[in-house]
Amino acid sequence: MQQGDQQQPSDRKPFDGPRVLELEALARREGSGIGAAQVVGPWELRQLWSREQAAPQPPQAALLRLLGARLSISPSTASHSAASPGSASPEQPLQLVNSVRAGALELRFCGGGRLVGRRPLLQFGFERLELLLGSRLLLLRPLPPAEPRRQPFFALIATGSDDQGRWLLARGRGGGLACWRCPLTDPGQQLAAER
Numbered sequence: 001m002q003q004g005d006q007q008q009p010s011d012r013k014p015f016d017g018p019r020v021l022e023l024e025a026l027a028r029r030e031g032s033g034i035g036a037a038q039v040v041g042p043w044e045l046r047q048l049w050s051r052e053q054a055a056p057q058p059p060q061a062a063l064l065r066l067l068g069a070r071l072s073i074s075p076s077t078a079s080h081s082a083a084s085p086g087s088a089s090p091e092q093p094l095q096l097v098n099s100v101r102a103g104a105l106e107l108r109f110c111g112g113g114r115l116v117g118r119r120p121l122l123q124f125g126f127e128r129l130e131l132l133l134g135s136r137l138l139l140l141r142p143l144p145p146a147e148p149r150r151q152p153f154f155a156l157i158a159t160g161s162d163d164q165g166r167w168l169l170a171r172g173r174g175g176g177l178a179c180w181r182c183p184l185t186d187p188g189q190q191l192a193a194e195r
Contacts, residue, residue: 015047017054020169020177023158031118034156034168036075036092039115039122043168043180045069051175068101071180073122076112096124106132109143115156122154122170 045064048057076093094115099108108131113124125146131139146152154170157177161167165183172178 015169015179017049017056020049020157020179021054023169024155024171024177027119027155027157032120032156032158033118034115034120034159036094036115038159039073039094039156039168040075041073041166041182043071043073043182045071045178046167046181047179049177051177054177057176064100068099070097070099070101072097072099073113094122094124096126098126104134106130108132111143120156122156123151124153125151 045061048061048064049055050057074095076095094113095110096113097108097110099106101107108129109126110128110130111124111126113122115121116123126143127145129139129141129143130137152173154172157169157171159166159168165181168180168182170178170180
C-alpha cells in the first residue's frame with residue numbers, strides 16, 4: 001500500500017459515520033498523505049453522510065447512484081509532463097469530469113484541478129458544461145470561473161482498497177462527506193477509453 005492507503009474492514013460493511021469522522025480527525029492532525037496518483041480514476045459515488053453528525057443519507061446517495069454520479073480524474077493533457085498515461089505526479093495539474101446520466105443522456109461538468117497542502121485539498125474549477133446524447137454533443141457552454149473565496153474543493157480524508165476495488169473518502173466544500181469507489185485495477189486504461 002502507498003502512503004495514505006487504509007484498509008476497509010474485511011467484513012465488507014460500509015463505512016459508518018463515526019469511523020469516517022475518526023479518519024477525518026486523523027487526516028486533519030497528520031495529513032492524509034494522498035497523492036495525485038491515488039486520485040486518478042473513474043470514481044463512482046457510493047455513500048453520503050450529513051454535514052454535522054455524519055449521519056447516513058441513503059435516499060440522496062441512492063438517487064445519485066441511480067443517476068450514475070461519477071467523478072473522473074486524470075492527469076491533465078495540457079501538462080507537458082513526461083509521466084506515462086494514467087499516472088500523475090504530485091505537482092501535475094489534473095482534469096476532472098463530474099457527470100450524471102439518465103439513459104443515453106449525460107450531463108458533464110469539465111475542468112481542471114490540483115492537490116494543495118498536506119491533507120490535501122483537491123481544488124478544482126469547472127470550465128465548461130456539456131450535454132451529450134450517446135456520443136453526440138448536444139450542448140457545450142463555457143462556465144464563468146468561481147471567485148477565489150468560493151472555489152470548490154474536496155478535502156481528501158483517506159483512500160485504500162479492498163476486494164471491491166479502490167475507495168476514497170472526502171468532504172466537499174459544502175460540508176457533506178462522500179465515499180467514492182473506483183472498481184478498476186488499472187484506471188488509466190478506462191480513462192484512455194473515455195477520451
